[in-house]
Amino acid sequence: MGNDAEMKKNTDRPAAGLDMGVEIAGVKWKNPITTASGTFTLRTMRCYEISRLGAVTTKGIATVPWAGNPTPRIAETYGGMLNAVGLQNIGMEAWIRDELPVLRAHEGLPVIANIVGRTTDEYAEVAARLSETDVDMLELNISCPNVKEGGIAFGTAVEGVFDTTAAVRKATRKPLIVKLSPNVTRIVDMAKAAADAGADALSLINTLLGMKIDVYRRRVVLANKTGGLSGPGIHPVAVRMVYEVRRAVGLPIIGMGGVMSGEDAAEMILAGADAVAVGTAALIRPDAPVRILEELEACMNKMGIASIRELKSALIE
Amino acid sequence: MADAPYRADVRRFSTRVLSNTQLTSNIYDLRIEYAEGAFLPGQFVNLYLNRADRLLPRPISVADGGEGWIRLIYAVVGKGTEIFSRLNPGDALDVSTLIGNGFKPSPHGTVYAVGGGVGVPPVFAAAKKEAARGKRVVAVVGFRAEPILLDDFAGAIGAENVYCAIEDASVIPALEARYPEIRFALGNVVTILSQIIPAEADEKAFMAACGPTPMLKALQEYVKAFDPENDGRSRFELQLSLEERMGCGFGCCAGCVTQIRDPQTGTVRRVGVCSLGPVFAGETVVFYG
Numbered sequence: 001m002g003n004d005a006e007m008k009k010n011t012d013r014p015a016a017g018l019d020m021g022v023e024i025a026g027v028k029w030k031n032p033i034t035t036a037s038g039t040f041t042l043r044t045m046r047c048y049e050i051s052r053l054g055a056v057t058t059k060g061i062a063t064v065p066w067a068g069n070p071t072p073r074i075a076e077t078y079g080g081m082l083n084a085v086g087l088q089n090i091g092m093e094a095w096i097r098d099e100l101p102v103l104r105a106h107e108g109l110p111v112i113a114n115i116v117g118r119t120t121d122e123y124a125e126v127a128a129r130l131s132e133t134d135v136d137m138l139e140l141n142i143s144c145p146n147v148k149e150g151g152i153a154f155g156t157a158v159e160g161v162f163d164t165t166a167a168v169r170k171a172t173r174k175p176l177i178v179k180l181s182p183n184v185t186r187i188v189d190m191a192k193a194a195a196d197a198g199a200d201a202l203s204l205i206n207t208l209l210g211m212k213i214d215v216y217r218r219r220v221v222l223a224n225k226t227g228g229l230s231g232p233g234i235h236p237v238a239v240r241m242v243y244e245v246r247r248a249v250g251l252p253i254i255g256m257g258g259v260m261s262g263e264d265a266a267e268m269i270l271a272g273a274d275a276v277a278v279g280t281a282a283l284i285r286p287d288a289p290v291r292i293l294e295e296l297e298a299c300m301n302k303m304g305i306a307s308i309r310e311l312k313s314a315l316i317e
Numbered sequence: 318m319a320d321a322p323y324r325a326d327v328r329r330f331s332t333r334v335l336s337n338t339q340l341t342s343n344i345y346d347l348r349i350e351y352a353e354g355a356f357l358p359g360q361f362v363n364l365y366l367n368r369a370d371r372l373l374p375r376p377i378s379v380a381d382g383g384e385g386w387i388r389l390i391y392a393v394v395g396k397g398t399e400i401f402s403r404l405n406p407g408d409a410l411d412v413s414t415l416i417g418n419g420f421k422p423s424p425h426g427t428v429y430a431v432g433g434g435v436g437v438p439p440v441f442a443a444a445k446k447e448a449a450r451g452k453r454v455v456a457v458v459g460f461r462a463e464p465i466l467l468d469d470f471a472g473a474i475g476a477e478n479v480y481c482a483i484e485d486a487s488v489i490p491a492l493e494a495r496y497p498e499i500r501f502a503l504g505n506v507v508t509i510l511s512q513i514i515p516a517e518a519d520e521k522a523f524m525a526a527c528g529p530t531p532m533l534k535a536l537q538e539y540v541k542a543f544d545p546e547n548d549g550r551s552r553f554e555l556q557l558s559l560e561e562r563m564g565c566g567f568g569c570c571a572g573c574v575t576q577i578r579d580p581q582t583g584t585v586r587r588v589g590v591c592s593l594g595p596v597f598a599g600e601t602v603v604f605y606g
């Protein structure tokens with residue numbers, strides 16, 4: 001708690017002279033903070049000024065609208081939450097027509113479109129269609145645990161990661177981020193497969209597969225039975241995986257998983273991330289991403305570190 | 318971009334408890350300091366526990382409000398609400414700005430405010446507001462055994478306009494003695510509606526409802542029978558306030574969806590209860606199962 005109070009004081013101070021800019025696969029971000037897919041909608045614009053973000057990452061976009069899973073889709077857990085939304089989305093044509101222009105109106109804000117599919121062809125089709133737009137980057141979601149086909153089915157086997165990434169790589173020239181699942185024995189193998197198949201960057205981690213049972217009702221809480229665990233409880237897993245992947249693969253990394261504060265974001269970057277996505281925190285505190293950005297600046301001031309580049313190489317081993 | 322400085326309309330901030338009193342064995346009446354007392358009936362706020370084991374908000378509908386305060390009536394249904402039940406005056410509490418689309422104002426002269434259990438508070442808010450707008454308001458509320466807000470209803474719309482359904486026959490004599498001007502009936506809200514609404518009446522009326530899903534389903538069916546022009550349009554304009562387990566409670570997680578039929582195209586879509594509701598036109602709601 002003492003730390004929090006100190007942090008608050010620092011937050012009020014302007015972050016003079018800090019170089020927060022990063023470059024991810026050739027795309028310049030003014031700071032390293034983005035949104036984690038599935039926690040950003042156009043309604044986020046009512047929570048904070050999204051143009052303050054380094055980049056914005058959308059919810060998964062498919063070829064056609066998906067209805068998602070039945071409810072309950074959400075369960076609370078110690079230090080986090082389970083979700084089984086099941087990639088409900090409006091489909092690529094509606095997204096391009098209704099949402100992309102709204103995001104594009106924010107000057108200097110790179111837009112990362114998260115793409116999903118049931119088959120390799122569907123992933124490639126979304127990638128190809130979005131490549132006709134001025135979207136800045138694509139994030140390939142092969143790690144959603146809440147859909148029966150696609151998603152994690154591709155992301156938990158080396159061949160699946162390689163084949164899906166390769167198919168999408170063939171379909172697009174846009175900078176391609178591959179989002180990795182933590183539900184694997186060796187995440188480094190998945191990272192290498194994505195790199196070998198032509199990924200430009202990696203994002204990790206997606207949610208951890210979990211389940212919650214209501215003891216007194218003696219029922220599984222989520223209609224889908226299982227869901228993806230997110231929130232501060234998974235942060236150490238994410239830090240460990242970013243650390244491992246950083247030492248195995250040279251690609252830029254967007255680190256995510258339970259980032260709740262500026263110090264958590266700094267931890268991700270020290271572990272080897274080039275940028276940081278905020279997800280569950282933004283569902284609990286509506287302005288969390290910009291708050292965490294301010295806290296990260298305060299944290300860097302406190303550490304005596306002047307740039308994200310410097311922070312990334314500051315881990316003492 | 319606009320010159321005006323950006324101001325978020327969804328925010329989380331700390332406020333203070335004014336009072337927290339027990340109404341029934343599991344229902345509590347919480348008043349908190351709240352600068353924006355002007356709410357729309359049906360709107361809710363998120364209450365936060367600030368605990369590692371309870372990170373998600375508890376969305377609670379606003380029952381009443383005034384200069385600098387709002388009133389939130391909640392049932393203890395789990396650990397989170399149990400923690401709220403121990404709040405004392407002066408305690409700090411994290412809360413969100415007002416969220417959701419409330420009941421729209423009645424275009425008709427008569428309003429039926431229909432509520433069940435802990436769904437009654439937002440319906441009370443609607444009844445009070447419509448009465449203040451000069452509408453004739455009839456309240457039909459249902460409880461298993463322990464009614465809430467009956468004095469409040471009587472004060473806002475007149476005791477002669479308050480009807481209360483009770484499922485447990487054994488408690489009715491005591492309730493009748495305690496509230497001599499309010500009429501009680503054994504059964505549910507539809508039992509009472511069937512008694513008080515003449516089948517042949519054709520005047521248009523507004524019906525604001527909130528309660529358990531079986532009750533809302535029953536109301537959806539009930540109003541269909543009143544079709545004076547035989548055109549498939551009920552004389553009751555039904556508005557339903559829905560409940561669903563929420564994640565964020567402000568439209569960013571797609572957790573709390575309900576199925577809504579587009580009246581023009583007939584297409585059923587899953588939409589967020591927190592962002593596009595919680596109040597929906599009654600005939601558009603497609604209940605699960």
